[in-house]
Structures are given as C-alpha cells and as structure tokens.
Amino acid sequence: MRAARLIRMALLLQSAPGLTAAALARELEVSERTVIRDAQALQEAGVPVRSERGRAGGYFLAPGHRTRLTTLHPSEAETLFLSGLPTALRDLGLSDAAGTARLKLAATLLPSVREAAESSVRRFHLDAPAWFSEPPSPPLLPELARAVWADRAVELSYARPGRAGAPPATVTRVVEPYGLVLKAGTWYAVTRTPDGQDPDGGWRTYRVDRVTALAPAPGAAQPFVRDPDFDLARHWETRSAAFARALLRTTVTVRVSARGLSRLPAVLDGAAVPDALASATAPDAAGLVTLDLPAESEEVAFEQLAALGADVEVLAPAPLRARFRERAAELAALYGAVPR
Template sequence: MRAARLISMVLLLQNRGSLTADQLSAELGVSPRTIARDATELAEAGIPVYAEQGRGGGYRLLDGFRTRLTGLGRAEVEALFLSGAPEALSGMGLDSAALAARLKIGAALAPSVREAPRRVGQRFHLDAPGWFRKLETPDALAELSSAVWSDRLVEVRYRRGRRLGETAEPEPVTRTLAPFGLVLKAGVWYLVAGVGDDVRIYRVDRFDDVAVADTEFTRDEDFDLAAFWRRQQEEFAASMMREHIVVRLSPDGRQRLHRAVDAATVAGAEFDEPDADGWTRARLPVETLDVAYEEMLSLGPDVEVVEPKPLRARLAEAARRLGELYD
C-alpha cells in the first residue's frame, strides 16, 4: 500500500538519518524513481524530507523532526513475535507488517538503545527449515493464516497419504475446521484445528482446497498452542507411523538410515543382530507407502525391503527401470 510505504520511508529516515534512493528502493521494494516521487509527495504534505546532492548525499529529514506515527497496530504486534523467521512471515503475508513494526519500534527507541535491533540482527538468526530442505510455501497457507488470525471456520478438502497395500490414491475428505494455530516444524507447516470436540493436526501441504467461512468460532482462551505442540510431538510422530516395514540393511545402509528417514522412524526401529555378511534385519515404522518408497529408494543398493510385498514390488520395478537406463 502506498500510504504504508510513505510512513515506512519516513520512519527509515528518522531511524537512520540519511539514505540514498537506491538504499530506500531496496528497503521498500520499489524503484528509485518511485522513491523520488514519494519524497516529493511527503514534502508537499508537510513532512520535511529533502535531498542532499553530491557524494555521500541522499534523502534526509530536517534536523529535529520527529514523527509520532509509532503506534503499533494489531497485525504488526502479532508479526513482531515472528520476525525471526522471515520466510514464515512471507508465506503468511505478514512480511510488510513485520517491517512496519520494526521501523516503528526503532523510531520510538531512545537514541542510546537505537542500535540494539541491529546488534541483535548481527548476532542471532532463526533458520526454520532443516538442512538440504527448501522451505516451501503451501498454496493454502495464506488463507489458513487469515482464518487463524480472524478466528473463522474453514471448509477444506484434505488428502491423506496412501496406506500400505492401497493401490489407488484415497479420495480427499471434506471437513469444517476451527483453525487454532499454525506450526512450522523443520520446514513443514502444520495446522492445529478443532474438529467437533477433538483437536487434530494436519499437514498444510495436503490441503487441496481451503475456503474461509464468514462464521467465527469461539476460541478457548486457555488453549496454549506451544504447550499443546510440546505434548503432542512424540504422540503425533508416533500416530503418523501407522504401518511397519521389514528391511535388510547393509553396514553402510544402517549407518545412513538416520539421514534417509524421519527421526520417529529411527526412534521406533527394532534391529536384529547383523548376519555373517554384516547385513541387519530391521522392523521400521513408516507413515505411508509413498513415504516409505521414497525413503528406501534413497538408500539404493544398501537396503532390501522384505515386507510388505507391494512395497517390495514397487522398489523392484524402480530398480528394473534404473537398470535399463544404465544398461
């Protein structure tokens, strides 16, 4: 929004003293030409912005000018508490609110502590995704985030994963959910939502369709999302592991297993003693056929799936096709 950008420009100049057009355009995401127009508009509105020419020049506010536009709005306060995770903010559509909040706080700080935010930013950073995983923004995230903030029900279509032995994709289910909160765990978004009298957890990337209803739900003010998530983490991970597979692992496969599968799989694994060739038979909990297939495929020739037969057949077919490529 243009009005928000003009306010942000004033607060940037108030916080930092002098900024070039290129610096302002980088901060605000517009062209230097737009910055020049904004500066003219601010000056015409009575805000004493002026340009200094020459080397070291830039836009400044008249000495002694202080804006009182430092009151934080609700969205900015909410975004501020998430400001350590910029990718998460962007996915929920709150990056502009977070920038405005930081600028307003900077403008309100006394000169003696105004460097504190910069010092913190130099020293600490929250990186939400796990290693070798790009943080993906599910299509439904922005709408779910809006529903969470406004306490509105959502009508959804949700895809569950295939269970072992199923050959066809399950039909999506429709649900009316009361979205209590969103959790970003190791690069994956989850929705914690009420369904009737139950509270359940859904992977956001499995929502095919989300419609925010006009109907508000009554939020339980005693519900603590962080405490709920802590209680449910182990239980939730275990509940996702609905099936088991039996495999044989080479010594290298046993060593690499923790990098190929989920931590809950490793925690629930049961291993026999290695045989004379060093291979270990193991029983592993898995989430779905698709997940198990991808995880075992990543171990290549260092794993043999013994059971169930549908998964073994699928990997055998993958091996056959791979052999044809290199034959």
Template sequence: MRAARLIRMVLLLQARREMTATELAAELEVSERTVSRDVLALSEAGVPVYADRGRAGGYRLVGGYRTRLTGMGRSEAEALFLSGVPSALRDLGLADAASAARLKVSAALDPALGDVHDSAAQRFHLDAPGWWQVPETPALLPALADAVWSDRRILVRYRRGNASGDREVERELEPHGLVLKAGRWYLAARVPADAGRADRSPWRVYRVGRFTEVAVYDTHFDRDGGFDLAGFWTEHAAAFAQSLLRSAVTLRLTGPGARRLRYVTDRVAADEALAGGAVDGRGRTTVVLRVESEEVGFEQLLMLGPECEVLEPPSLRQRFADAARRTAALYRENADEAVPGDAGPPPEPERGAGPEADLAAGPATGAAAGPAAGGEPEADAQR
C-alpha cells in the first residue's frame, strides 16, 4: 500500500513539477505529516526530492529526474480498459480513436497482460439508458464535443419547453462539459458575462437533444480553471430534482405502504417523510410527503392502493375517493364474470427481498428512477 503511494507521489511530482504538502496530501488522501514521512523515505531511497521551505514552498524533483516506474500492473490495465463507455465514445465520434488507443496500450503492455482487454470486457458492461427508454443519440453531439475539447464558443438554437408548448431560443455559450445521464446527453455551459443576467449564475445545463442548430466559432474562450464537471453536475442534478417537488400531501400509510413508498415516488422525499412520520396505535404512519404536483402525486400514490390514505389536501383526497368508488363499481358490475374460486393474483413481491424478487418486479419506474413526469435538468429551460 505504501509502495504504491510512493510511486504515485513521484509520478505526481514528475507530471506537475512542484506541489505543496497540502496538494499532495489531498491527491494521496493522507495527512501532511504522512507526506513528510514519505518524502523522507523517497530521499533515503535515492529519489532526489527537494523541499522548498516557506509559505510558498513545496516539493519538486531535482535536475529533471524522471522515474521509469511507469509499467502497468494487471489491475491498472483492467481499470483503464473499463474507463471508456463504448456507446458514449460512439456518440461523441471517438470510437475509432478509442479503438486505436486500446490497441496502442495493448501493444505496450507486458505480454503476460495481453488478455486484460477481453477479460475486462467480458466481466463488466455499462448499460447507460434507463429501463423502457430508447437511447438518445443527438446528431449535433459531435460538433458540441469538438467545441468542448477546443474551448470554442458556440451559437445554438434549442427548443425551450413551457406550459404552452415548445419555442426556439438562441443562445451564445461557452461549453465546458458534456454529461451522459440515463441515456441522455446534457451540456454544461457558461453564458458569457455580457449575455447573462447579473442576478443569476452564468452556468446553465441544456439537454442536447433539444438543440436544433449548433454553430462553432473560431474564437476561443478562457476556460474556468476551477470548474469541476462532476461536482457541478452532482449539485445541479440534486437541486433540480428537489426543485420539482413544489407540493405537499399528508398521508396515512399501513406498514406495507410505508415500506413501498420510496419505490413509487421520489426516494429522497419519501425517506424525509418517513423520518418525520408519526405512528398511531394501529401501526399506521402519518407523513407529509413532497410531490411534484397534485396530478403527479395522484398517479404515484395510486400504486399503493389500500395501503395509503390521503388526508390532505381535500381535493386530492376527493380524487382518491372518486377513484375508489369507480373501482368498486367496476368490480360489482363484473362480479358475474369472476372465475369461481379465483382468490386473485398473488401479492406483489417486495423490491429488494432478493434477486428473484428484483427480477420479477423489474426496475423501479417513475420518480423512483428519476424526476417524475419527464422532468429534465435543464436550468435555462426546465422542461
């Protein structure tokens, strides 16, 4: 473990020329005291690591020293071959380049490791799209990818959805990154300062499938060196999902209803509701649940059937009462057609009860798999 960390430290200093103890500690996920001990160990082993003292000091390799400890082990090579998503590379127009890179890496490996590509591919596979979704391959994606790689401004036209339908909007953007989420591509971009409003963040997220035109300028923009695509996306996606939950409903759940709640609605909202719930003497839990709208709440909670009673708001409670009456009337009208001795379908297996139950039940749908009713993280045009 320590030997691998020492090699990483040398390679980091070789690549970045000079790093502070704080930077090394963050990269290696150790304390600054451990960094000091490791530097001493490298010096004793003959690696010329020099320490610049003072507030602006750091560590560097002396005299252009370069290590030859760059050979890949089996686990490193397997991880490298797993790092690309074939479908994403194909969509970006990089399939040929990725294939060439894999061949070059394979040729450079120790002959004993020649099977790692096939070994990794036969053991792990990423299927990015969600269940019951056709993967989206936008025709304009390669042009956007080229602009992202080269830090060039773009002029786009996209369909912006609202209550009255879609309308096309034109924007000038500085594209910083592309994200593949559940089979759909999104662009993280910055609106130039002269085009953005002073009262809101210049950062936007757009669904690439809504772009109708993309013009790539010859001019380059100054990329934000502090932009962290993964961190930005995580924060944006979480904020967007929570922003959809604009309404609240009060429910009384049976034990089975409480267990199944997180599988029919937003899981974070369900967990929050259950954590603050009150249990009565009959084992029923009263909770306040955040939902996207009354319409969406009705569609989601209807799946719980008699395991859920809506208490508030009155309009939603009335909708459930009407639905219950219509359902009861339907079964009374068709009672003559019932099969004698038919006890009804078996109870639905609990999700997560085991592999067989998961396979029988299939993947979670609706809000359990993402924002309800087709909500998309599109900050400039939420729908």
C-alpha cells in the first residue's frame, strides 16, 4: 500500500509541481507527517524530490526529471476505460471526443494492456439514471458546461419552486460556475457568487433543468480566478445532504397506515424520510400514525403521496387535502360507472 502511495506522490509532483505538504496530505489521504516521511523515502530511492519554503514553496522534482512510472497496469487500464458515463458524455456534447480519446489511448497501449481495457468494456456498462425515469437533457447544459471549462462567470435565470402551492418564482443571479454534478440522472451546477459575500461563502447549487436563461455575465471579459483549494467531489459530498434538505420547503401532515408507513421510503425524497419518521406519533386504535412530511412543494407531495392510495390521508395543508378529495371523487365516478 505504501509503495502505491509513493508512486502516486511522485506522479502528483510530476504533474503539479509545488504542491504543499497539506495539499499532498489531502490528495493522498494521509497526515502531513506521513507526507514528509514519504518524501524522504522517495529521495532515498533516487527520486530527486526537493522542498522549498516560503509563499511559493512546496515539493518539486528536480528540473527536467521525469518518472518512469507512467506505464499502465492492466487493472489500471480496465478502470480508466470504465471512468466515463455514456449518458453524461452525451449530455455534455462530448461523446465524439471521448470516443476519439479512447481510440487514441488504446493505440498507445501494449497488446496485453489493450486486451484488458477492451475486456472491461465488454463486461461492464455504467447507466446512471433510474428505471422508467430517463430525464431529458437540459437544453442549456452544453452552454453551461462550456462556461465551466472556460471559468467564465454567467448570468443565469432560475425557476425556483414556489412555497405552499405558489407558482415558481424566477430569480436571476451572476455566478461563477465551478462544476457540474450528475446525481441520479439529474444535473446540478455548483456555483459561487463573485463577491463571495452571500451566506455560506457564496456557494449555491442549482438544478440545471430549472435554468431558464443563460448569458455571459455583464462586464466579465476575463475568466474568473478559481479557488485553488476547491475540490468538486469533496464539496458535493459535504454539502449535498444539506442541499437536498434545503429543497424541502413545504410540510404536509398525514395519517398513514402501517403498510403506507413501510412504503414511505419508496415514494419520498431520501432526505425527507428520517425527519418524517422521527415525527411519527404512536399508532392509534386503528393502527394509524400521524406524521409531518417535508416536501419540495405541494405539487411534488401530491404526485408522491398519490402512489400510496388509501394508505395515506392528507390532513394539512387544506389546499392539498382538497386536491386529494377531488381526485378521489374523480376515481369514484370513473369506477362507479358501468364499463361501456
């Protein structure tokens, strides 16, 4: 395990000279003390690693030195050929470029390694979206992706879901698009406001399919300066749960049967389930429990809870209860009539 880490450290210094001990520690998932020991081990092995102090300091390889550790192992080639999601590449307009890159890479591999890579493609295919819910590609996604590549600030208009049944409200903001994330078939843009003065450091996450307009930010002729410490994967991991909860702006009070309670995780947003179950009362004489369901909107709650049929009764808010009463009357009229 340490040998693999030393190889990775040498490759990191070759591709990104000047990494600090703290940056290397984050990349290698070890302590800074371990980084110092590993640098000494590389020096003893003949790899000319040197450290420099000061604001521009960090770890470097000697000028002109190139490691000879870049030959792919068959297992590494297998992993590399599995690293792209076909749907994501298509949505971003990169399918042709990715296919060309794979052909070029395959042409440079040794025959044994090339066979391993081709074998992985024959055995594994990554299909991210869920069954029966293939989402359309957001029309503005390719343009937003180009802004991400170019570090170009944009002005975007976003349809924010309304609260308590109100219609969606459109907001317009100037943001710096730091990255795009594909989560369960839905694209999200991770952005920061240029001044960074908003709460939470100015970081905001938007569903790309709710972006209604996109244009270059007024007066932003030059690329914005990215935060060098920003890590998209780490950012998403730490903030996605909070983002999912922030979407749940409506509370619906319901009475649910035991069967309906068991089915709640299958119909609700994942972030809503723990809070909903925590609010559940003790079963009444009929075995029914009352609980508060966090939901994105009344419209979303209606679609989700309709799947439970008679196993759920909406108590509040009143407009949502009225919608279920209307739906029940429509179904009673439909099924009470003699089939034609």
